[in-house]
Amino acid sequence: MERVAFGVLGPVVAESGAGPLALKGPRHRAVLARLVVARRRVVPVARLVEDLWADPPPGAVGAVQTFVGALRRALEPDRPRRAPSRLLVTEGPGYALRPEPGAVDAWRFEADLAAAAEWPAERALPRLEDALGLWRGPAYAEFADEDWARAERARLGELRLQAEERRAGVLLTLGRAAEAVPGLEVLLSGHPLREEARRLLALALYRQGRQGDALAALREARSVLADRLGVDPGPALRRLEADVLAQAPGLDLPAEPAATAARLWTRATAAYDRTVAGGARARLEATVGLIRNLAVTGGGGLEEAQRHRLEAVTAAEEFGDPELTARVIGAYDVPAIWTRSDDPTRARRIVAAAERALAALPASGGSQDAARCRLLATIALETRGIRTPRGPEAARDAEAIARRLDDPALLAFALDAVFMQSCTRAGLAPRRDAIGAELVELAARHGLVTYEVLGHLIRVQARSALADFAAADRHAAATDALAERHELPLAGVFTQWYRAMRLAAHGRPGQAATAYRAAAARLHGAGMPGLERGLLPLALLSLRLTSEEPLSTAPVAIDRGLDWGPFRPWTEPFALLADGRPAEARAALRALPEPPPDLLYEACCVLEAHVALRLGDRAALRRAHDRLLPAAGELAAGGGLFTLGPVSDHLGGMADALRTPGGM
Secondary structure (H helix, E strand, O other): OOOOEEEOOOOOEEEEOOEEOOOOOHHHHHHHHHHHHOOOOOEEHHHHHHHHOOOOOOOHHHHHHHHHHHHHHHHOOOOOOOOOOOOEEEEOOEEEEOOOOOOEHHHHHHHHHHHHHHOOHHHHHHHHHHHHHOOOOOOOHHHOOOHHHHHHHHHHHHHHHHHHHHHHHHHHHOOOHHHHHHHHHHHHHHOOOOHHHHHHHHHHHHHOOOHHHHHHHHHHHHHHHHHHHOOOOOHHHHHHHHHHHHOOHHHOOOOOOOOHHHHHHHHHHHHHHHHOOOOOHHHHHHHHHHHHHHOOOOHHHHHHHHHHHHHHHHHHHOOOOHHHHHHHHHOOOOOOOOOOOOOHHHHHHHHHHHHHHHHHOOOOOOHHHHHHHHHHHHHHHHOOOOOOOHHHHHHHHHHHHHHHHOOHHHHHHHHHHHHHOOOOOOOOHHHHHHHHHHHHHHHHHHOOHHHHHHHHHHHHHHHHHOOOHHHHHHHHHHHHHHHHHHOOOOHHHHHHHHHHHHHHHOOOHHHHHHHHHHHHHHHOOOOOHHHHOOHHHHHHHHHHHHOOOOOOOOOOOOOOOOOOHHHHHHHHHHHHHHOOOHHHHHHHHHOOOOOOOOOOHHHHHHHHHHHHHHHOOHHHHHHHHHHHHHHOOOEOOOOOOOOOOEHHHHHHHHHHHHHOOOOO
């Protein structure tokens, strides 16, 4: 069963790896939302009827059953007829929703909030920002008037405000007062009676050297509380006001070694905050530059950058200026190495905005051509891992414009887009290797460090697939050296996985398993869920399969409790076979789509071949054989992360089976 994620921090939605699920009408969503509110507990049918209708009509129970049936079909479209649902279950007098841990955004929000309370400021900040980034609007947005949702909406709303205040407090602890001010001002515009937010705002202003503004904020607090509630400020606000008037030393951060760069950053951001208007285009474009730099600083930075990037694009579109929007979208030229999106929904929204800007740009010429190139490259990058003609077409067009303009940075961006669209079939490792080689040379010549790292990583992947480990080792070492020199920690995630894979390729499965687990631990919190989900179970499965003879027919047990991520469709037939359900395994095998156009295309084809041989399914075996044939001289290791061995061994086993008369 493919993992389904549920969103209630905003309009109620459900999504699988393939995108949003159609939940039909408002009552279907109401049933789903009501079951999420119950937190895995059973909700009796009678209670659902009461919650759905103020005056239940005749046949209301049957209508609820119809809604539940439709939800089950939407949530588990591949579930065989009459097979019990494992997600929306029937128990006793009613129904319960049993999603995987972390599959509901509200539950993840609370877990992140609780974890952040236990951690020091440096670790708590990214966790808090992750939590706040889950919100898309008011909780259970379309059910604001429903009695069953009211208490949960209020509880989650209060937790959100506490999270905002806690984030501001952490920023102050870290000496980043200027960053705390905008969020606090927004919070207070909607919740003017929150005294803790008032206190934090005044303290943040004071620590920026804005004593007058701090006193004004405190006096505004006094006025608001008196006018609305007829009360004076609480002890914390009164004490802070007295301390500000006295310029008490305790208001400053505790003395600690502070680098000149850190002090400069604080002063510069404070000055920028004072002098550049909040809605100014200059501020927006400067923000995008900051977001771009944030993306390469590590996991928390990457996640924050991705979230703020979409906000920046939305803000740019509000100006109604397609050239501004194009600049904001195109400025995020952060090198991408993994050919699967971390957030498909966000990617679709970025693509839609890029397409709108592209259509509205003036006729080609001058700066418009460069903007057009960046928009096309963005479209190609954000449609990676999806079978659509638009992605390859956009990549080709971006490359052509960049080469014509002879702009090295633009060409590097376009080549990354071409790389992202270079996995449409098996056997394209030589093409990717050529892209990586050009990027290394181009970036080294023009000082484009992040693209030089990208080029080396592409060559690690490509040379791995071509079984040239000596060259892959050299590029991995070059990657690590550049990453250390220029503080690019995410690059090391990929080289660590590569070295684990190398152990497996050289017949050391025990050491490889340990190395895979260590590499997976480093992925946690790295801000790359498109890479992380399902990777460790798949890598460990690859060790089991490569320890057998090529395309062995021995049973393979699959732990369904693990998060197989987007690879579940290719592992589910193994699980069904191990359960003694060959007919269902055969149906699941035949329902497999062509693997996504990403770096694990060959690996998915090999998994399909293993199942086909175990089931004696000649049609599926022929299909896998034909898809793998262009990669006959390669390893099934295009991602440089794990390997299923030489493709030629699998092709030979498949050919032998297909030649066997009357069977496998």
